[in-house]
């Protein structure tokens with residue numbers, strides 16, 4: 179039986195209930211995190227908890243727990259789900275919404291306790307760290323139609339959901355987004371990297387993209403191995419003409435992309451730089 183955490187208690191996931199007057203439900207007024215774990219060891223935990231705190235701060239929601247308390251909650255949730263989730267790769271979803279009030283009004287209500295919800299779920303196995311065996315992604319591209327504060331990991335995900343759905347309809351695994359200057363922002367649920375004329379490039383952190391924890395671990399891991407990543411604007415034309423394209427996220431780690439809009443990236447094979455990147459990532463992912 180899957181066990182969830184809701185407002186201070188552990189209970190069967192299927193019994194968890196919140197009010198329809200919760201502002202998370204009415205306004206998408208909340209923050210979420212997905213913390214990946216491998217054999218119960220979290221990856222990037224400090225970064226995930228810092229980003230959760232930053233997001234709550236940006237929305238003016240009080241963070242109801244300290245980093246230590248979140249860590250204890252995650253460990254407890256994994257323990258309580260250990261029979262249900264025998265999978266090696268488990269994601270922990272955490273959501274904090276502004277809370278419940280019996281009147282629908284846009285303005286923030288005063289002094290209401292946030293709603294805290296968490297559950298654990300099995301995720302796909304990490305990519306095989308072998309360029310001849312890993313399953314590559316095929317993606318489409320679209321102009322980014324989301325809001326102007328994509329650095330906040332808000333539960334208002336409709337923009338992302340609508341973009342992702344277009345890739346699903348096209349029979350692909352993701353959609354890479356670009357702004358009105360034809361600069362890449364990110365994908366609907368991943369960050370983007372490309373190898374352009376031998377240089378690893380990823381769009382810089384600003385309001386247009388989520389500061390991905392996996393993105394950060396990839397940059398730091400490569401740097402430890404003496405390989406630099408350029409954080410600079412990346413154009414759609416550069417992406418399409420790149421030697422390699424990768425997507426990063428907590429559930430996908432570093433996923434190679436070999437087709438963009440039905441055209442091969444370089445020769446359509448997974449590249450040698452991806453191989454280096456996944457090896458660096460695997461070397462340091464529990465330390466960073």
Ligand code: PDD
Pocket residue numbers: 212338364365366367368369387388389390391392393426427428429
């Ligand atoms: N998605 N960009 C967006 C829009 C995302 O939703 C995500 C994560 C990322 C990658 O961030 P990280 O490396 O911290 O997972 C980038 C999560 C996994 C999700 O919504 O399920």
